[in-house]
Amino acid sequence: MSSPDKRTAVKPMTILDRILSIEIVRVTERAAVAAARMSGRGNEKEADQAAVDAMRREMNKLPIDGTIVIGEGERDEAPMLFIGEKVGNKNGPKVDIAVDPLEGTTLCAKNMPGAIATMAMAEGGTLLNAPDVYMDKIAIGPGYPEGVVDLDAPADDNIRALAKAKGVQPAEITALILDRPRHADLIEAVRKTGASIRFITDGDVAGVIHTADPNTTGIDIYLGIGGAPEGVLAAAALACIGGQIQGRLVLDTEEKRERARKMGIRDPRKKYAMHDMVQGDCVFSATGVTTGSMLHGVRFRHGIIETETVVMRSATGTVRWIRGEHRQLEKFKL
Numbered sequence: 001m002s003s004p005d006k007r008t009a010v011k012p013m014t015i016l017d018r019i020l021s022i023e024i025v026r027v028t029e030r031a032a033v034a035a036a037r038m039s040g041r042g043n044e045k046e047a048d049q050a051a052v053d054a055m056r057r058e059m060n061k062l063p064i065d066g067t068i069v070i071g072e073g074e075r076d077e078a079p080m081l082f083i084g085e086k087v088g089n090k091n092g093p094k095v096d097i098a099v100d101p102l103e104g105t106t107l108c109a110k111n112m113p114g115a116i117a118t119m120a121m122a123e124g125g126t127l128l129n130a131p132d133v134y135m136d137k138i139a140i141g142p143g144y145p146e147g148v149v150d151l152d153a154p155a156d157d158n159i160r161a162l163a164k165a166k167g168v169q170p171a172e173i174t175a176l177i178l179d180r181p182r183h184a185d186l187i188e189a190v191r192k193t194g195a196s197i198r199f200i201t202d203g204d205v206a207g208v209i210h211t212a213d214p215n216t217t218g219i220d221i222y223l224g225i226g227g228a229p230e231g232v233l234a235a236a237a238l239a240c241i242g243g244q245i246q247g248r249l250v251l252d253t254e255e256k257r258e259r260a261r262k263m264g265i266r267d268p269r270k271k272y273a274m275h276d277m278v279q280g281d282c283v284f285s286a287t288g289v290t291t292g293s294m295l296h297g298v299r300f301r302h303g304i305i306e307t308e309t310v311v312m313r314s315a316t317g318t319v320r321w322i323r324g325e326h327r328q329l330e331k332f333k334l
Contacts, residue, residue, distance in 0.1 A: 016095075016123065016281050021311045023062055024121060024285040025322055029307050031055040031117035032287035033326075035102045036298035039290055040111030047108045051101035051117055051289075052081055059097070064088035066121070069129040070098035070229045083132065083263075094124035098232050104202040107290055114203045114292030120236035122282035128232050128272065131259040134250035135228035137204075140221050141212040142242030151246040151271055155189040155223060162221055163195075170194045176207045176219045183224050190223070205286070206294045208234035212241045217293065225250060235277040236284045240312030241319060247272045281315040296323075303327065 034054035038047035052072070059066065066088040072080040081087075081099050088095075097119060102108055104115035120127070138151045140162060148165045149158040163170040171194035177183055179199040190197055198219065200207050204226035210217040222245075231247045238245050251257045251268040260268060270276075287309040288295030299306040305326040312319045 016093075016121070016283060016313070016315070021283065021285075021313065021320060022322075024119070024283050025287070025309050025311050025324075027055055027058040027062070028117045028119055028285045028287040028309060029324060029326075030058040031101045032289045032307060032309075033298050033305055035108050035115065035117060035289045036300070039108050039115075039297075042109050044105040044109045048080075048102045048105045055099060055101045055117065055119070056081060056087065059087040060089060062088045063092035064121075065090045065092060065094045065124075066097045067094070067124070068099060069096045069127050070120075070232045071132070072099075072101075072229075073132045083129070096122050096124055096127035096129075098127055098229065098236065100205065100227075100229055100233055102289065103205050103230065103233075104289070107202050107292075111290060112201075113290055113297075114200070114206060114294075115289035115297070116203070116206060116286045116292070116295060117289055118205055118233055118284070118286040120233055120278075120282055120284045122236070122278065123280055126279040126282070127236070128277040129263050130228050130232065130249060130265065131256065131263060133228050133256050133259075134225050135231040135247045136225045136250060137208070137231050137234075137245065137247045138221070138223055139208045139211050139234065139238065139245040140243060141214055144244065146244065149221065149244070149246075151248060155186050156193045158221070158223070159190055159193040159195045163193075166220070171196075173220045174198055174214075174218050176200060176210060176222045177224045178202075178204060178207075178226055180225070186224055203292070205230045205233045205237070206292065208243075208245060209237050209241075209294060212238065212243050232277050233284070235274045236282050236314075237286075237312060239274055239278045239282055239314040240284055240317065242317075243274075245274050245277075247277065278314070281313070283311065283313050285309060285311040 035051040108115040210219040291297035296308040
C-alpha cells in the first residue's frame with residue numbers, strides 16, 4: 001500500500017505496546033475460520049453468529065479490560081457483540097474495541113468474494129462511540145492536501161477537485177459506491193463528470209481501504225451511505241496507512257437521535273473527520289473469509305487451515321500481511 005501521509009507524529013502509547021499484533025490477528029483469524037465453515041450455505045445469520053461466537057471467545061482471552069464501542073447494536077442483543085459489552089480477561093489496560101465479526105454476511109452465505117472478519121482496538125475513550133446506524137461517507141487515499149474533498153460538497157465538485165489535485169481529467173477518476181437504490185442521485189452526479197464507477201454489493205470497510213492504494217486497486221474515492229460501524233473501522237485503517245475520511249451519522253428518526261444522545265452525541269449533524277473517529281494510537285486487523293481483492297479467503301485442506309490477515313498500527317504506520325497455516329485444528333473447532 002502507499003506510504004502514509006506526513007501527519008503529526010503520534011507517540012506510541014505503552015497501553016497498546018502490551019497488546020501484541022499477533023494477539024489481535026488471532027481474534028480475526030478465529031472469526032474468519034468460523035464464518036468460512038458456513039460459506040456458501042445460504043444462511044447469513046448462522047454465518048454471522050459463528051463469527052461472533054469465535055471472536056468473543058478469543059477476545060476474552062486477551063489481557064485487556066475492553067469495551068465494545070462499535071458493534072452490532074447498542075442494546076444487549078446477546079449473543080451478538082453489542083455496544084457496551086465488556087470483553088477481555090480484565091488483567092490489562094482499558095481499551096476501546098470496534099468490531100465487524102463478519103463484514104459481508106451475504107457474500108459469505110453465497111460464497112462470493114470479499115467477506116472479511118475485522119476489528120480495531122485503541123486506548124479507552126479514543127474511538128467514536130456511536131449507535132449502529134447508517135453513515136454518509138467520503139474517503140480518499142494519502143498524498144492529497146487536507147480538505148481536497150468534503151462530505152458537504154456536491155459529488156461532482158468532489159470528483160473534479162480530486163482530479164485536479166491528482167493532475168488528471170475527471171474521466172480518469174474511479175469512484176467506489178455501494179450498489180443501492182438510495183445512491184441513484186449520487187451515481188448520476190458522478191457519471192456526469194465522466195468519472196467511472198465501480199459498484200460493490202457489500203464490504204465498505206475494504207472499499208474504503210482500497211482508496212489508499214489506487215495504483216493497485218484502481219479506486220480513487222469512496223462515496224455514499226453505508227454502516228456507521230464500518231465507517232469507524234475504515235477510519236481506523238486509514239489512520240494506520242494514510243488517507244482522508246469524513247462521515248456523518250444518518251439520524252433520520254427521533255428514535256435514532258435519542259439513541260445517539262444516550263451515547264453522548266449532542267450534534268446529530270456533526271461531520272466527523274478521521275481524527276474525530278479515531279484518536280491516538282490504534283491497531284486494525286482483518287482476515288479474509290472468502291477470497292476478494294484485498295485478502296485471500298480461508299482455505300481448508302487436509303490437516304491444515306490457511307488464512308491471510310492484514311494487521312496495521314497507526315503509531316508506527318506498520319502494515320503486516322500474515323499468511324497462517326494452522327495445524328492444531330482442535331483450536332478452531334466450534
